[in-house]
Amino acid sequence: MYNTSLYQFLDLFHYGIDKAAKSQRVEERVENIIQTLTYKVYRYINRGLFEADKVTFKMVMCLKIMVKAG
Numbered sequence: 001m002y003n004t005s006l007y008q009f010l011d012l013f014h015y016g017i018d019k020a021a022k023s024q025r026v027e028e029r030v031e032n033i034i035q036t037l038t039y040k041v042y043r044y045i046n047r048g049l050f051e052a053d054k055v056t057f058k059m060v061m062c063l064k065i066m067v068k069a070g
Contacts, residue, residue: 008044009041012037012040012041012044015040016036016040017037019036019040020033020037021036038065042061046058
């Protein structure tokens with residue numbers, strides 16, 4: 001039922017790159033982009049969900065972030 005297009009994601013991706021805090025260190029810059037993009041995608045997707053699905057989406061997003069963080 002929920003679908004996003006590649007073009008929508010690319011718009012969010014370019015926004016994340018443009019708006020992320022700049023840094024001279026590559027590792028720090030990549031981390032800034034990941035954080036900015038994660039938040040932007042979260043807000044974008046959450047805005048379009050039915051209320052009943054928002055809690056599930058938040059839980060899945062949180063668990064995925066926790067798994068990646070170790």
